[in-house]
Amino acid sequence: MVKAVPTWLRWLAWIFVILAALLLLAPLVVVVGVSVSESQFIAFPPNGFSLKWYGNALGSREYVEAFWLSLRLAALVTLSATLIGGAAAIALSRRRGGQALETFFLSPLVIPSIIFAIGMLMLWSSLFGVTSFLALWIAHTVVALPYVLRTTLAVLAESDPFLEEAARTMGASWPRRLWHVVLPQCRPGLAAGAFFAFNISFDEAVLSLFLRNPGLNTLPVQIYGQLEFSPDPTVAAVSTMMIVLTVTLIVLLDRLLGLNRVAST
Amino acid sequence: MTDRREAWLFLVPGLALLVLGFVLPILRMLVLSVLGPDGLTLQQFARFFQDGYYPSILWRTVRMSLVITAITAAIGFPLAYITSRVGPRLRLWLIVMVILPLMTSVVVRTFGWMVLLGRSGPLATTLRDMGLVGRSFSLMHTEAAIVLGMVQVLLPFMVLSMLGVLSRLDPRLEEAARTMGCSFLQTIRRVVLPLAMPGVVAGSLLVFTLSASSFITPSLLGGARIEVLAGSIYKSVTQTLDWNFAAAQSVILFLGLALVLIPYLRLGARHG
């Protein structure tokens, strides 16, 4: 923390962080607890201890296939949304009167996803027939786009426009300016946006629910289906594994790439 | 290449995707809002405003979204600031803490709240043991439950939006303010907050629109008796199969949010 912060404020900051942790993590503790419960119905505090639900999830072809599909989809969506959204943000940040366009780019956030899902399904069926992976990819990219755009624009708004101006005066061509000046400037925004894009796609249930076909079942849809008819702790086990996977991934990324350096430059 | 052409080149993929992949499908659906058995009609909109029921749902949606946004910003700003100013190790764990809720399926996460807030959850039991509430007390199926659940879900969006901006702030600015005699809190108010405004606006915008258009968390935590507009739209699409009315409700939600958002975007533009 910054030096010369009053001691009482430091204490307050700690208390605040602990309370925030409680708010953010309490429901997750419940989920982890449920996942090791012995009984067949979802209960908390858990009765007994058993890892059978983990075996159940890992042994289920449906869950494993759904997981890989979601992962593949989210990775592609992250790529497409970050590229398209990042480019649009750079363009918008240097236009006068980009306000209207910016609002337009944010509109997918405002329309309830069910309306988009049904509209997309109607249009796709009349043009191409049965839905496909491509339909899901497009739909997810559309809803992920605003996040990348917002986070990148926010960072660009804070950055120094004169840097690029200076590079131009010194004769740098636009691909060079882009690579050496603009991209480093938007990096934190792009990183946050990419992260959101991945999560939006990975957790998206409504579009995936309506655009699916028998070979196209994402993890959230699989979980939703299980909870609808016969919920058992398998769902909690899947979620716990996701939690562990996330923490591992982040810590690993930090060790390998120095996430902190990326986030703070 | 000139700046203008470059700017267009960068915009085209996004615009194309949005027009073909979003505007067309949405129009395919929204056009139903004015179609009736015999041509164009505003009957669906009249139905929405025929009595106080649907307007009250709209009002609740907007009101709760504002409350959720305000609370999220109030928690998110200090959290983001602390995160941006602590050492690298602690920062990593704070970031992990903030994004973990995002990585669990919304349905499961909400289930966690259902257990915590239910009649036999720890909260109700404690209050009951203290003799403060009756047997049937439960926070489930209240607006407070929705707010709590939504704040948890949406806090990551707020914090990460702010973090991007805050971590780029030059700490020397703050030091300068301190040397010139500002107290710590004054520095935050006069220097950090104004500079972090684009992040605050970006985060609030995400949180506000997301809370207004989401229905899974509100419907599970708020229950059938506390309806929000997105839930009502979902019901019209899948239960009553009244797609024309669903489309009309979406148009109204869209316009309602635009009314709130346009002044806000202006605010963001001024600060940007």
Next chain:
Amino acid sequence: MQITTRSLFGSVAISLFAMPALADEITINSFGGAYEEAHRACVIDPFEAATGAKVNIVTAYSADAFAQLRAQKDAPQFDVIHFSGGQEIVGASEGLLLPITPEMVPNLADVYDFAKEGVAKGEGPAYQIAAVGLVYAADKMPEAPTKWADLLNPEYSDRLVLTDISNGYGMIGLLMLNQISGGTMDDIQPGLDAVSKLLEQGAIVVSKSPEIQQEFAQNDAWLAAYASDYAYTLQKAGLDVKFVQGEEGTPASFITASLVAGRDNVELASKFIDMELSPEAQACFSEALRYTPTNSKTVLADDVAASVVYGPDATAGLMRFDPIKIEANRSAWVEAWGKTIAR
């Protein structure tokens, strides 16, 4: 840059995009979880073994499946579609479904008449019936309920779970409350008044089946109007609950199988429905999930027969609220219900 990504990943997408549908496979919806397991064991696996065809399953509840069917009108993906909430009536009237004849589906001849009334119009026959009655916590209720009127007992109100009418069983529960409160299918106000009184006395409203389980398991609920099959699910989950038919009558909820119009595989799809209507499949379903069979030739083991409504006399005693009236009024009723329960 964008072009590079396209060529990199486009090929993957396009190969999926252009995947041809094979002639000897059909696509159906099932309801997930234990239901889907039973569906697989009782119908799908034997069907695949007998015909050599492949069955693709989309896990979708009736409402979601219907929304998908309607939006995909130009290119439906389902061959056989299953509904539990009366959606086949709307589907048939909108021309989304294909009428079934006894020639296509021989087992139809043995199905009770009331389970195949709308078949000529395109509404698929019911292959299972869920009886709706009273589900109660046997270890907690001071006295076992016997009649629908027990739902109105103020002593139980704050332990009572009502179900939102967006849920098919919830709709039936409301209509039953309405009937014992003096209402008719043309006037559900008495039912709504009864609900509003129960809510004042502390009853709660849930929307989904898992929430009922939650209420009984965690929140000390005693009583709900719900279906026999779900009572059995609760029992299997380890809860001490019992199901009893109300004295005033037992309304039934139908699970139907319909052919989708505009598909090529009508013959194979008809065979699939025929198998669902067969006595063997129906007995298997009853064994697994305690549904009432609709094929009059179905033979049940004694222990199963004891816990389901079974046989021509018992099934004749089942009542069904006029589904056409329900569909005609659904939108208005859902709105009125919403206004009644709104806080």
